[in-house]
Amino acid sequence: xxxxxxxxxxxxxxxxxxxxxxxxxxxxxxxxxxxxxxxxxxxxxxxxxxxxxxxxxxxxxxxxxxxxxxxxxxxxxxxxxxxxxxxxxxxxxxxxxxxxxxxxxxxxxxxxxxxxxxxxxxxxxxxxxxxxxxxxxxx
Amino acid sequence: xxxxxxxxxxxxxxxxxxxxxxxxxxxxxxxxxxxxxxxxxxxxxxxxxxxxxxxxxxxxxxxxxxxxxxxxxxxxxxxxxxxxxxxxxxxxxxxxxxxxxxxxxxxxxxxxxxxxxxxxxxxxxxxxxxxxxxxxxxxxxxxxxxxxxxxxxxxxxxxxxxx
Numbered sequence: 001x002x003x004x005x006x007x008x009x010x011x012x013x014x015x016x017x018x019x020x021x022x023x024x025x026x027x028x029x030x031x032x033x034x035x036x037x038x039x040x041x042x043x044x045x046x047x048x049x050x051x052x053x054x055x056x057x058x059x060x061x062x063x064x065x066x067x068x069x070x071x072x073x074x075x076x077x078x079x080x081x082x083x084x085x086x087x088x089x090x091x092x093x094x095x096x097x098x099x100x101x102x103x104x105x106x107x108x109x110x111x112x113x114x115x116x117x118x119x120x121x122x123x124x125x126x127x128x129x130x131x132x133x134x135x136x137x138x139x
Numbered sequence: 140x141x142x143x144x145x146x147x148x149x150x151x152x153x154x155x156x157x158x159x160x161x162x163x164x165x166x167x168x169x170x171x172x173x174x175x176x177x178x179x180x181x182x183x184x185x186x187x188x189x190x191x192x193x194x195x196x197x198x199x200x201x202x203x204x205x206x207x208x209x210x211x212x213x214x215x216x217x218x219x220x221x222x223x224x225x226x227x228x229x230x231x232x233x234x235x236x237x238x239x240x241x242x243x244x245x246x247x248x249x250x251x252x253x254x255x256x257x258x259x260x261x262x263x264x265x266x267x268x269x270x271x272x273x274x275x276x277x278x279x280x281x282x283x284x285x286x287x288x289x290x291x292x293x294x295x296x297x298x299x300x301x302x
Contacts, residue, residue: 025178032169032176034207034220058238059203063177066202075183075193079202083242 002076005105005112005137014072014100014116019064021056022092029060056090061129065118068098069133077137080113084131090122097121100133112137144233144274146264153227153261161222163206163255163284170198170251177201190250200249203241205284205293208257225259231276231301239277239298247292255284255292262296272302 026040038045040057048054062084069079090096100118118131174184182189190198208221216223262281269275277300284293
C-alpha cells in the first residue's frame with residue numbers, strides 16, 4: 001500500500017536498511033558514482049595502509065540514506081532536500097544500520113511535507129552519518 | 140595542526156566566482172550503474188517499464204545521483220571524474236582534508252535522457268576551532284545543476300574541512 005501523508009505520524013520510524021558492503025560493492029559504487037579515490041578500493045594505497053583498511057565512501061553512506069528514504073516513500077512522493085554530515089569512518093565488511101524517524105509533518109502552500117531525521121549506526125553503536133531530509137508526499 | 144589561521148582578503152575574493160560550465164549526463168545505463176553501486180533492489184531504478192508504471196518518464200535518478208560528468212582525458216580528474224577546472228583553488232597552506240557533509244536541494248525531477256549544465260562556486264569560508272585538529276578552514280562549495288530545458292533541478296552544497 002502506498003505511503004500516505006495522512007497516515008504518517010510524528011515519531012514514526014522508517015524501516016531499517018542494513019548494509020555490509022565488501023570491497024566488490026565499493027568497486028561497483030566507484031564505477032557508478034565516478035569516485036576512484038584508491039582509499040576506497042586499494043589496500044596498498046598509503047593512506048589505506050596507514051589506517052589499516054580501505055574506508056567506505058562518505059557518498060556511499062549519503063546515497064544509502066537516500067535509498068532508505070526512497071524505499072520508505074515507495075515513489076508516493078519525492079525528496080525535496082537531503083543532507084548528511086560525515087562524523088566517522090566506516091569500513092568494508094562491517095555492518096551499519098540506516099534508520100530514520102519522522103520528526104514533523106506539516107502543510108505549506110498546498111503541499112504535504114514531512115521532515116525526517118536519519119542515521120547510520122556502526123557496530124559500535126556510533127552514528128557516523130547523521131542526516132536530515134524533507135519530503136513532499138503525493139497525498 | 141594549525142595554531143593560527145586567518146582567512147585573507149585574497150581567499151575571500153574567490154567567494155562567488157563561478158567555474159566554467161561542464162556537461163553531466165543521465166542515461167539508462169548510468170542510472171542503473173549508480174543504483175547497482177548503492178545496492179538498490181527497487182526495479183524502478185533498473186526497468187524502464189517499472190519506472191513508467193511508477194509515474195516517471197524514464198528511469199529516475201536515485202537520491203544523491205545528479206548525473207555523470209562527461210569524461211575527457213586531460214580535462215577531467217582521473218580520480219574523481221569531474222572537470223579539473225571546477226571551483227577556484229583557495230591557497231590556504233593547510234594539508235589535512237576531511238569531507239564535512241553534503242546537502243542536496245531538489246527543484247525538479249532528474250531522469251535518464253537528461254543533460255545537465257553544471258556550474259560550481261566557492262560559496263563561503265569559515266574558520267572554526269577544533270579541540271583535536273586546531274584551527275580548521277571550512278570551505279563550502281555550491282554546485283548548480285540546470286537541465287536541457289533551462290530549469291535549475293538541483294543545488295548541491297558540500298563542506299570541505301581543511302586542517
